[in-house]
Each structure stands twice: as structure tokens, then as C-alpha cells.
Amino acid sequence: MPAPEVVLALSTRFGATPCPLGVEIPAGELLTAMRALRDAHGYRYYVLGTATERETTYEVGHVVRNLETNDTLFVKVGVPKDAPTLDSIAFVYAGAEWQEREIFDLFGVTFTAHPDLRRILMPDDYPGHPLRKSFAMDTPWGYRPATAPAPEGEA
Amino acid sequence: MSAAPVEIVEREFGELALNMGPQHPSTHGVLRLVLHLSGETVIKAIPVIGYLHRGVEKLSEHLAYDQLAPVYERDDYLAPTANSNAFVLAVEQLGSIAVPRRAQWLRAFVAEWQRVSSHLVWLGTLGLDLGGALGGGTTLYMYCFRERERILDFLEEFTGTRFHTNTNLVGGARYDLDAAMAARSDALAASIKTALPELWAMSGGNPIFQERTRGVGVISADLALGVGVTGPTLRASGVSYDVRKAASYDAYAELPFQVVTRTAGDAEARFQVRFDELAESLKLVRTIVAGLPTGPIFARKPLKNPKATKLPKGEAYAAVESPRGELGFHIVSDGSAKPYRLKINAPSFKNLQIVPHLLPGGLVADVVAILGSLDPVMGDVDR
Numbered sequence: 001m002p003a004p005e006v007v008l009a010l011s012t013r014f015g016a017t018p019c020p021l022g023v024e025i026p027a028g029e030l031l032t033a034m035r036a037l038r039d040a041h042g043y044r045y046y047v048l049g050t051a052t053e054r055e056t057t058y059e060v061g062h063v064v065r066n067l068e069t070n071d072t073l074f075v076k077v078g079v080p081k082d083a084p085t086l087d088s089i090a091f092v093y094a095g096a097e098w099q100e101r102e103i104f105d106l107f108g109v110t111f112t113a114h115p116d117l118r119r120i121l122m123p124d125d126y127p128g129h130p131l132r133k134s135f136a137m138d139t140p141w142g143y144r145p146a147t148a149p150a151p152e153g154e155a
Numbered sequence: 156m157s158a159a160p161v162e163i164v165e166r167e168f169g170e171l172a173l174n175m176g177p178q179h180p181s182t183h184g185v186l187r188l189v190l191h192l193s194g195e196t197v198i199k200a201i202p203v204i205g206y207l208h209r210g211v212e213k214l215s216e217h218l219a220y221d222q223l224a225p226v227y228e229r230d231d232y233l234a235p236t237a238n239s240n241a242f243v244l245a246v247e248q249l250g251s252i253a254v255p256r257r258a259q260w261l262r263a264f265v266a267e268w269q270r271v272s273s274h275l276v277w278l279g280t281l282g283l284d285l286g287g288a289l290g291g292g293t294t295l296y297m298y299c300f301r302e303r304e305r306i307l308d309f310l311e312e313f314t315g316t317r318f319h320t321n322t323n324l325v326g327g328a329r330y331d332l333d334a335a336m337a338a339r340s341d342a343l344a345a346s347i348k349t350a351l352p353e354l355w356a357m358s359g360g361n362p363i364f365q366e367r368t369r370g371v372g373v374i375s376a377d378l379a380l381g382v383g384v385t386g387p388t389l390r391a392s393g394v395s396y397d398v399r400k401a402a403s404y405d406a407y408a409e410l411p412f413q414v415v416t417r418t419a420g421d422a423e424a425r426f427q428v429r430f431d432e433l434a435e436s437l438k439l440v441r442t443i444v445a446g447l448p449t450g451p452i453f454a455r456k457p458l459k460n461p462k463a464t465k466l467p468k469g470e471a472y473a474a475v476e477s478p479r480g481e482l483g484f485h486i487v488s489d490g491s492a493k494p495y496r497l498k499i500n501a502p503s504f505k506n507l508q509i510v511p512h513l514l515p516g517g518l519v520a521d522v523v524a525i526l527g528s529l530d531p532v533m534g535d536v537d538r
Contacts, residue, residue, distance in 0.1 A: 020470040045396075046383035050498040052487050063472075063485075063500075067380075067394065070401050072472070095383030098508045106212075121205040121537060130213055137217055 002073045003066075006041050022061075022074030030077050031087045034062065038092055042066045043073060049099025051107045053133050058084055058109050062096065079109055088114035106131035170198065175522065177206050183280060183526070184533030188510070190522065197522065200514035202507060207537040215497040220246050221325060221461035223494075227484075228319040230499065231535035233273040236265045237477035238499075239323040244404055244473035245484040246325045250466045258328035258452040260406040264443045265314070265322050266475070267436045268306055268340075271347065273478035274429050274436075275303040277530045278358060281426070284527040285367050295357045302347050302354075309343055312336065325464070327453030337444045344437045351434060359423075359430060368422040372513050372525035375420060382509050385502045386480020387432065388529055390416045391424035398476040405475075409446075412439050422528035429478075429530070465492045479503050479530055503535035 002022050010016035014033045016023040025033050037043040043064040052059045057078035065072045079086050088111035090097040100111045101120040108129035111117055119126065125144075128135055176187035185206035191199035211230060215223060227242050228235035240262055247254060282295030307317040314320040314330045322329050332340075358364050374384065379392040389396055397414040399407040415431040417424035458464070468490040474483030480502030489495040506529050513525055 021472055044380045046381060047481070048383075048483065048485070048498070048500045050485055052496040061485075067396055072402075074472075093383070094378070094381040094512070095505060095508060098504065119205075121208040123205075130210060135213075137213065 003069060003071045006037075006043075006071070006073065009041070010037075019074075019076060021072075022063075022076060024076045024078070027077050027079065027086060030075070031089060031092065033075065034064075034089045034092045037064055037073070037075070042068055043071075046093035046095035047072060049096055049103060051103045051109060051131075053107070053131070054078070056081055058107050060086055060103060060109060062089060062093075062099075064093070084109040085112060086110075087112055088117075090114055105129070108132065169193075177203075183531060186507070186526075186531065186533055186536070188514075188522070188526075190514070190519065192519065195518050195520075197514045197517055197519065200511050200522075202510050204504075204507065204533070204536050207533045209538065211538045212497055212499060215494050217493065219462040219492045220464050220466060220494070221458060224323055224325070225319065225321050227499070228321060229534065230501070230538055231477060231479065231482065231503065231532050232318065233276055233532050234266075234269045234478045235319045236262070236269050236322060237475050237482050239321065240266060240405070241473055241475040241477075241482050241484045243323045243325045244475065245471045245486045246466065248473050249469055249471040249486055249488055250325075250464075252326045253454055254327055255451045255454050256406075256448045257331075257450045258454075260443055260447050261328040261330070261332060261452060262323055263406045263410065264332065264340075264440060264447075265310070265320055266405070267439045267443070268310060269320075270436045270478045271433055271440075272303045272306040272310075274433050275299040275306075277429060277478075277527075278354065278426075279303070281527040282358065284523040285364065286523075295354070298350070298354060298357065302350050305343060305347070309336075309339060312339075324453060326455040327451070329453075331452050332444070332447065337447070340444050341441055344441050348434065348437050351430075351437075355430065359426060365423065367520075367524050368426055368528065371422045371521050372517065372528060373419070373421045374509060374513065378509070378512060379420070382512065383505045384480070384509050385505055386476065386478070387415075387425055387428040388506050388509070389480065390414065391428045392420040393418040398474050398481050402474065404473070406443070410439060410442055412442075422524050425528040425530075432478075462492055465490065474500065477502055479532065479535065480506065482535075499538055501535045501538060503531040503533070504538075507531045507536055 007018055007023055010023050014029040016025045043066045045065040045067050047063040047065050050061045059076050059078055061074050061076045063074050103109050105119040105122050171192045173190045177185040187203040189201040190197050224239040224242055227238035230238045279296040279299030311317045313336050314322050374392045376392045376394055379389050395414050395416045400414055412435050415428050417427055466488045470487050472485045474481045482502050483500035485498040486494050487496040
């Protein structure tokens with residue numbers, strides 16, 4: 001369970017609201033809030049990045065941990081489905097880089113100022129984002145010759 | 156008679172991009188590394204993953220809770236029980252399902268045996284990676300796999316399968332340990348313990364091995380925390396974090412064991428952490444057999460229809476310490492019989508993420524030593 005004093009500090013400074021396993025934060029405050037969590041509150045360990053599809057939003061979650069108090073905190077941000085864009089926190093936590101790539105790949109949420117936003121699990125020229133609820137399980141997957149050239153830097 | 160002088164021409168090729176993998180013996184599966192080289196020195200490394208992506212998280216949204224545990228055993232295929240263990244813990248937390256004490260001990264029992272078997276695979280393949288330096292490399296590999304084979308034989312007799320033991324059920328364990336199997340486990344643990352000095356002499360005690368791993372691929376504690384590496388890789392950088400101690404699950408709160416740490420942060424330190432964990436786990440399985448409480452191993456009503464179990468609305472996150480590190484499951488339930496969203500926190504994915512930070516500046520020969528010391532399992536990375 002997240003520490004109450006941290007939840008209180010986040011809600012007074014950034015307008016965060018408590019939610020299951022952590023707090024929900026306005027999208028505009030994410031970057032400063034993550035910086036404050038790392039530097040002022042001791043949440044130095046990056047655990048996980050995830051996303052969940054809600055009715056009108058994709059709920060992106062960053063999970064960070066304070067190893068001294070052994071407290072794990074989910075920081076969730078709602079991203080509107082019609083314009084799924086969010087600030088990247090890869091420069092605050094290096095571990096978010098691949099996790100954000102995975103969310104971009106599977107949910108189609110773009111992260112601004114991400115150092116290397118490419119698909120990570122699916123092929124580079126894959127149409128669609130498989131973990132969206134609108135993506136059917138039986139979407140056909142036939143052989144297609146590669147159409148996109150290899151990304152910059154890859155042989 | 157003297158040979159004609161050989162003229163050696165050195166040419167500057169500039170930067171060379173080299174593909175290592177996805178079919179390469181030392182990438183431990185289907186990992187592709189794009190290495191940008193200047194001579195023998197790596198200046199940039201781009202890991203390319205996804206070759207083993209099977210869409211397990213999407214599949215989870217279409218199967219019922221009681222059908223899912225065996226699916227996850229295919230993720231990290233060297234320690235299958237850790238996957239299903241984390242999953243059933245998350246489901247039990249969400250549904251407030253009680254687990255009998257004996258079942259909790261039995262889960263830890265299988266998990267510790269698989270930790271030993273997984274670390275033996277890692278040690279053997281590290282020997283192969285370092286290759287010629289260790290007398291052809293296959294020696295260490297064969298010695299490790301000989302011991303591992305006996306663990307698999309034991310698990311086969313105990314659970315019916317060598318790898319995917321499928322022993323973790325939501326609300327309990329599937330297989331009970333009788334006196335004969337308990338005695339066999341003790342004998343096996345004792346005999347593998349006597350083999351450890353032999354394995355050490357071939358690896359950690361070997362000066363060539365030390366030279367190949369010492370000071371190679373150093374991860375500072377700060378970098379380890381920021382990138383979020385986990386398990387032995389984190390503990391070798393001086394951060395003493397083990398899920399079994401920090402967020403105790405199963406029977407681990409009652410079991411005595413040491414969290415092995417090193418401070419050097421190099422490939423040798425990661426090797427030493429895992430090697431010492433072998434001995435700790437062998438001690439643990441004997442402690443478990445000695446102190447196994449009596450009682451039932453499954454507390455729920457017998458399942459007539461495995462698709463009927465519904466969980467209350469909510470969210471849960473539960474993690475276990477797999478041989479590779481913190482393996483967690485985040486389940487979002489909408490109150491139905493299937494997960495609304497399920498996210499696997501895969502330790503190999505996080506440990507592999509350190510590769511672009513680690514390889515530049517090193518030699519090509521160090522790449523295999525570093526990769527081997529990280530112990531990634533591609534089934535776990537790609538899910």
C-alpha cells in the first residue's frame with residue numbers, strides 16, 4: 001500500500017487523487033511529479049510501466065519504488081483516446097524507455113520527447129495496436145514481405 | 156631458407172555495423188544485437204527483441220482465471236513455477252482467497268528446486284559462452300546439465316512433468332509430498348551440494364574465467380536503480396533487494412535464508428551472487444522438507460467449471476523472486492471471470508534494458524560474457 005504522507009504531498013502539490021495501488025495525476029504534472037518522487041521522496045527504483053484501456057482514456061501507469069521504506073507506488077495518468085499523447089519520463093527514469101516503447105507498440109500511445117520511440121515487440125510495419133480492446137483476437141496474420149526499411153542505425 | 160616477409164596491411168574501416176543474432180548460440184534464444192564497432196570496440200549496441208512475442212497478455216483477456224496459470228509457465232521456461240506462482244498470488248490477493256499453510260510451503264519447495272535447476276542452466280551456458288577459455292566450454296556445461304537432469308527427473312516423479320510442473324493452483328498446490336519423495340529430495344540436495352565445489356573449480360576458481368569476467372560490464376548502483384534491473388543483477392551492484400524478504404510471499408516469511416549480495420557490480424559479481432544462491436536454495440529445500448506443516452493443500456471447493464470463478468472488481472499487484480528477479484503480475488478485474496487487463500512485469504525484459512548502457516566501450520568478446528552474466532530468457536523478455 002502506498003505511503004499516506006506521499007499521497008498527501010502529491011495531492012497538495014500536483015492535484016493527485018488516490019486510486020487503487022497508488023495515485024492518479026493530471027497529465028500535465030506527470031514529469032514534475034515523477035522528478036519530485038525520485039529526488040524528494042526517494043522513489044529511485046523504476047519497477048514497471050503499464051497501460052489499461054478505459055472508457056474514454058488509456059490509463060498509463062508508472063510503478064516506482066522506495067527501497068528504504070519498501071513502498072511501491074502506481075502513478076497513473078489518463079490519456080484521451082482521440083489524442084493519445086503523453087510526456088515521456090525516460091529522462092527521469094532510464095527504465096521507462098523500453099516500457100514506454102512497449103505501451104506505444106501495443107496501445108498506440110505516443111510519448112513526446114522519448115529518445116527512441118519505435119515498436120519493440122511487434123514488427124516495425126505492423127498495422128494496429130494489439131492490446132486495444134478494438135483489436136480482435138482473430139485478426140488475420142498472414143505472410144507479408146517487409147515493407148518498411150530497417151530503422152536508423154540498424155543494419 | 157627463410158619465409159618471404161609477410162606484409163601486414165592495416166586499414167581503417169571506420170564504423171562497422173554487425174548483426175549478432177537472432178540465431179546465435181550466445182544470445183540464449185532469439186535476441187538480436189546490432190553492434191556498431193570500431194575495430195574490436197563496441198561503440199553502440201541496439202538490442203532488437205520481439206522474435207518470441209506470443210501475445211500472452213492479449214490471450215489472458217480471453218481465458219478464465221483457473222485456465223491461465225499453465226499459460227504463464229511457458230513465459231520464463233527455465234523457471235516455469237515462478238510465473239504461475241506470481242499469477243496465483245495476484246488472483247488470491249484480488250479475490251481474498253486463503254491458501255493452506257502446507258500448500259505455501261510446497262510452492263516454495265518447487266520454486267527453490269527450479270531456482271537451482273535454472274541457475275545450473277545459466278552456469279552451464281555461461282561456460283559455453285566463454286568457450287575456449289574453459290577447456291572447450293562444454294566441460295562445465297556437461298557437469299551442470301548432469302546435475303540439472305537429476306533435478307528434472309526428481310520433479311518429473313514428483314509432479315509428472317520435468318519443466319512445467321503446473322503445481323500452483325489458485326487457492327493451493329496440486330501435488331503433495333510424501334515421505335519417500337521427501338527423502339529423495341534430501342538425498343538429491345545433499346549430493347548436488349557436494350558437486351558445487353567441483354563446479355566452482357571449473358568456473359569461479361578458474362583464473363581464465365576470472366580474467367574474462369572481472370571488471371567487465373560494471374553496473375553502478377545508481378544505474379541499476381534507474382534502469383530498474385532486478386534479481387541477482389541488482390544484488391551484484393550492492394542493492395540488497397529480494398522479493399522473498401522485502402515483500403514476503405508463500406512460506407518465505409517463516410524460512411531462514413541469506414540474501415546474497417556483492418558490491419562490485421561486474422560480471423564476476425553477478426556470477427558469484429547466483430553461485431551462492433545455489434547453496435542457499437539447496438539449504439532451503441532441506442529446511443522445507445524438515446519443517447513441512449501438515450494439513451490440506453487445497454482450500455477451495457472442488458472446481459466443477461473452471462470458467463465460472465469470478466473475481467471482484469479491483470486491481471492487484473503481486474510479485475515473486477524468480478531466478479532472474481522480481482516477476483510481477485498486475486491484474487485489473489472488471490468483476491467477470493476473465494482478467495480485464497493483465498500485465499506481466501518480466502525480469503529479463505528489465506535486465507536486458509541495461510545492455511545499451513553496458514556494452515559501449517567494451518570489446519566484442521566481452522559482449523558474450525556480459526550477456527551471459529545477465530541471464531536473459533527470451534520467452535520472458537518477449538512474453
